[in-house]
Amino acid sequence: MDFDPFLLARIQFAANISFHILFPAISVGLAWVLWFFRWRFTVTGDKRWDYAYAFWVRVFALTFALGVVSGITMSFQFGTNWPGFTEITGNISGPLLGYEVLTAFFLEASFLGIMLFGKDKVSNKMHLAATALVAIGTSISAFWILSLNSWMQTPAGFELIDGKFYAKDWLAIIFNPSFPYRFAHMFNASLLTCAFLISGISAWRIQQNLEGPATRLVLKTGVILAAVAAPLQLVIGDLHGLNTLEHQPAKIAAVEGIWHTQKGAPFTVFGWPDEDQQKTHFAIEIPKAASLVLTHELDGEVQGLDAFEGRHPPVAILFWSFRIMVGIGMLMILVSVWAAWVLYRQQKPSPRLLKALSAMTFSGWVATLAGWYVTEIGRQPYIVYGLFETHEVVAQHASATLLGTLFGYVFLYLFLLLAYVSALRYMSSKPAKSLSLLHEYGFKDKTSAIGDGQ
């Protein structure tokens, strides 16, 4: 069987980046939540915040490690699989990535050591500062990488000479048109992913009678964070969508499944987009809704896919990814508002609510992945939107080589994903046993206390 090396290279990169984003999606938000736990402990002296920190910092360390090692893979893959990308965009992508390494990677990696192992070696104030520096580091890292990603989506501040990009205005490059929206959307996504992770695991522990002294406190923190971040995400997402409509109308046309430019375009809730026949089968439509959402007018004109002469992204995958993302987002709003209402009324969370929360533990992952598929596949066929196509920059490796390494990566990633989720489950179900091993974390004098539960 013959495989297209270009497709294999894309699948390989997609596999790597999909695996990678799972972990920053948790750790960027969790770093700030940990700082919050530590800060509450410092201010109130309430031991429960210390327990909460002790439990979740271990989850953070594991998550962070997976994010780091899969991130290193990315930095090499630009060169091994997409040498044309560095040759064409090197003058712009290089500095942005360089600033990420210089201002974020060393900061987070260095102070992580103090955060994890330095509790008894430094003052509480220093430990709080180290936690803050790690959180700042993860956010700075997100800043730079999303700046580069956004620049590929909405390139600005450059000059094109002999097929190569040259920087003209660094501020315009860094703060390119889609960057503020994408950064806000992703940062909030990370808070949401983390909020559902911590409230989901806490709910599961209450359900399983594994409740520790801080479990309900963590549940409450997670629920409040989710109830704020989930509706906020709807607003940011809408603004991001309008920005995309302005700069990448083909992406929106594919997301909405609008085949022909029209006024008063309907919103297709569900359906089966068929690119060959240029129509959506079994479509359930809301009349004029797409025009209303996109142009804020009932009879606004919306560009259809026919306006782009075939240079638009694949329709079905964008159509579905977008609906999965939005569907989960709506579910998040529903569950978090329900849970917040119950907590506000100071009622005991019902088994049904606990079940809903624990079912949503990894919902942030699915929504984040679906969202990234919309934005990244939605950039196709371009690598730098409107200027260079992805197939122009791919490395010429043999299909067999790519297929072999792809199998290696996919096997390794599936294995690590399984190991990660089962380690989380194990840590949540047997905290006493696993925490007692943690003398190297500097908890030795409190091990027995923590051993009684989170």
Add this chain to the structure above:
Amino acid sequence: MIDQALPIIFMFIMGFAMLAYVMLDGYDLGVGMLLPLADDDEKDLMIATIAPFWDANETWIVLGVGVLLIAFPQAHGIVLTSLYLPVTIMLMGLILRGVAFDFRVKAEVSQRSFWDGALFAGSLTASICQGWMLGAYITGLTVNVVNTMFSGLIALTLPALYVLLGAGWLMIKTEGGLFRKAVRWGRAATIPMGIALLLLSVATPIVSEEIAAKWFVMPNVIGLLPIPLSCIVAYLTINWLLYKREALEAGYGWIVFACTLLICVMAGIGLAYSLYPDIVIGRLTIWEAAAAPESLKFVLIGVAVTLPAIIAYTAFVYKIFQGKATKLSYD
């Protein structure tokens, strides 16, 4: 003027980052490779000596490759595409090694020996691949029988250097039974490393005429003499000290580590001299591969501000965790 100097400055920064990686992650990888030789309690202690540092240490390779991308984008593509397989396998090794640190204490206790094995296997695989990459790079990324043998030779010797670094690190951070084991491991590692150093010094000028031409002409030969001489002195010091038990127990074990670092630095300087002014030997000079001056200036400002800060807080972290690692756990 400054535009012409920029590629040289960035070659220096890249060399600094790569050298820092070899020295710092070198001891992490060395400790990882020594892991199966220790019993379970010693394993915990060995990992405690590197746990606070490994992540930041590993970041130096990201900076090194990052500078290759930033400053020499043309070379970045050529080098990494040519090294596709060893890079990919190295990455898988680094992934296994990195996650094993956490999984070994967080997954079920029954899985622990598996993750210790993964830590060892990942460290070994990454070290061998790095040696292979170095060998392929020195021989100009061209594949033939001699070059392949040369790369294989370095692939087998770089782990020995890392093991010696790891053993030296353990001599600084441990005491008692583990300390004595570290001395024995150090002694064993010096032999393959000595053979390797010798072979490398002989083989490099043979496989690369360009490099031979740079070293064996007057008066360069005399000016370059301190490099091999200091390596020989450092190597002999290591060998002598590893058999001086009283001196080692009195706390002079750090000299073994320092001498190994010195060998790394000298090898790094020698390599830089051999390569200059090429970034891909015989194919591309640093000026041909360099990115646009505006981009390099923009990054240089960042480097000037952050690199001193990075070095300062790295030193701060090492200061916090100084002393024998037993204290880290049971103080």
